[in-house]
Amino acid sequence: MATARHPRPPELEHASLEDIAARYVGRFRDKTPDWAAFEDAKIEGFKRAQHRFIGAGGSGKHDDASAIPARGFTLSIMYVEPGQGNAAHTHEVEEVFFVLQGFLDVFFEDEAGNKAWRRLAPWECAACPPGVIHGYENRSLEPVYFQVMLGRAQPELMGYASDDLFQKRDGHLKSIPRG
Template identity: 80%
Template sequence: MSVARHPRPKELENASLQEIMDRYVGRFRDKTPDWAAFEDARIEGYKRAQHRFIGAGGSGKHGDTSVIPARGFTLSIMFVPPGQGNAAHTHEVEEVFFVLQGFLTVFIEDEQGNRLTSRLGQWETISCPPGVIHGYVNDSLEPVYFQVMLGRAKPETMGYADASLYERRDAHLTPSS
């Protein structure tokens, strides 16, 4: 006989194993790429698609029943075509990029504009500490898929380093007319 040594969360106390399996398994085939998950994704050079697996995340979008509820982190897969990336930004928590396929050039920078870059390949990662300006670009000839994990179930919206992007950082959350 098995004994659970830790209690289930309140919302799962009476859930069947099938209910837990149905709610806590995420499949790529069930994901719809979100090309408007971030405000900067509307700008050429920053176009990318997010496939959210765990948590509502910084995009603030809700209602996707294929997303697994988060407790302490978010997890997404990003698809970035050649020549695209994201705008320099910070988070209040750590953010991890883990390359699954392709090559990704990541960067960190300071407030004086000094920037260091590193090219990551398959199975390589960077952990970006809170408050450190960072981002990435796919400067290769092939698309890249990588995992993104943030250290909070619902992190704040990205803190773009660019003032005009920062001012409208939540604009993608309202429906366009």
């Protein structure tokens, strides 16, 4: 007989194993790519699709019913075509990029606009500390799939380094259907 050494969270105390498995397993085939997950994704050069698995990520869309409930972090898979990426930004928590397929060029930036670039290949990652300006671009000839994790269940919206984007950063939230 097995003994659970830690208590279940209150909402799962009486849940069946089938209910837990149904709610806490995410399959890529069941995910719909969100091409409007971020305000900068409307701009050529920053177009990308987010596939939410755990929580909402840095998009602020915390009510995605298909995502596994987040407790201490978020996890998404990003799809980025050649020549696309995201705008320079910060988070209040650590953000991790882990490449699954393809190549991804990530950068760390200072307030003077200087950038340190690193190319990530499959099974390589970059951890972006809180408050450090960073971003990425697919500078290769093939699409890239990579995992993104943020270190909080409900992180704040990303803090775009561009004043113009920062002022509009919650524009993508207006398109969320409310039920």
